[in-house]
Amino acid sequence: MTQSSDTTSYRDIKETVLARIRSGEWQPDSLLPNEQELAVEFSCTRTTVNRALRELADEGYLERRRKAGTRVLSAPQRQARFTIPMVRDEVEAMGGTYRYALVSSGVEPAPDWLRARLALTSDQSVMHVRCMHFNGNTPFQYEDRWIVIDSVPQVADADFAAIGPNEWLIQTVPFTNVELSFLASRADKTVAGFLDLPVGEPVFTGERITWLEGQPVTFAKMYFAAGYRMTTQF
Template sequence: MTVKESNSWIRIREELLRRINERVWQPGETIPGEAELAEEFGCARTTVNRALRDLAEAGLVTRRRKAGTRVAVNPPHKATFTIPIIREEVEARGSSYSHSLLKREKRPLPTSLHAAFPVGDEAFLLYTETVYFADDRPFMFEERYTNIDATPAFAEAAFDLISPNEWLVQNAPFTTGDLTCYAANAGPALSGLYECQDNTPLFVMERVTFNQTQPITHVRMTYSPGYRLRTGF
């Protein structure tokens, strides 16, 4: 199959990807050069270069000057990540759901988060604390910094009927992010919330989302004792 009728780098990338996936070009094999591909597809070399650059950024080919372009031997395997809505997670367990907004205020980003959440010094950050309940028992405690420059309507949203988590899922699309999971011991505040002993191990997730390069939100979620994360891929 050829795509001479199209000058689109996206169409060319799709055809090159087909050849890689169908093993027309084997892992480690050197593929035709830009000039040869440009002649085949009836386009400029810059168009082919754009398609190959995109495949290289995805880890599907490796490009070396004077050595040509090769099909990657060990391409990365990626899964799509969907941010869960806490209400749906609670209801899927057969429990009744509710949430309570404890705090909502403009607050500067702590120094400890600057590396993970690179917003400017003048950014308007809205800090919220929310408790999510399952059958009227605390299920998760959320601490969130949201960049209002990225999501202006968040500053005016009422969180009585919808939580910050669900509002952002519905209204703030993201293109990339970072997720960290770890265990932390309960301090006085969380041990009181969850009615557990101090230093009880709790499951924590920290998530940062971006729209292109613009930070959207940084959230720290601490779950009740015994919480187990299960996910599919």
């Protein structure tokens, strides 16, 4: 047989299932009918039901286990997906003009706290790059970054006056793992100076560690200008 305008699509099934959960017809923790039964109800194949339920499980509404069946999650673990944009895109999406400026860059032995953080040996050195991202002439983000030279030897030839370290890294080395944190920190004299705010002011701060197949690649601290908020809708 073939699909036609009256077949039930996996989208319809997703909608219906969600509606039933929301209406309370299918209570939290309760078991759904199995795929075969739903296929009969929706007059479609099990394949189609499978896709619908699989996606709903991915989205955090359902929990599925072989033999045990599919159940409604009591506290829907809806996952907020924050797309981590490049600073340039973020500024331009706000309708601003992105501008980048290098503050300093140079090779140094990895400081102790960084060695500990990235599991480096005592003789490894790092490229330390500090830079600013502007929206027009307004400071947008101050970035303090360390790049592990052993993991990215090409970094010796990079010209961070011309291109930001993040953009350079993205087009130069792939990565396999990322750890990303956000916190509220207090502006020290350096950060306050670059972001043009009083010392001690709260600063929304991100930390990012990137690995390639177990090798640490880079550690970055990103300090956002006053009033920054990270927002998502879902």
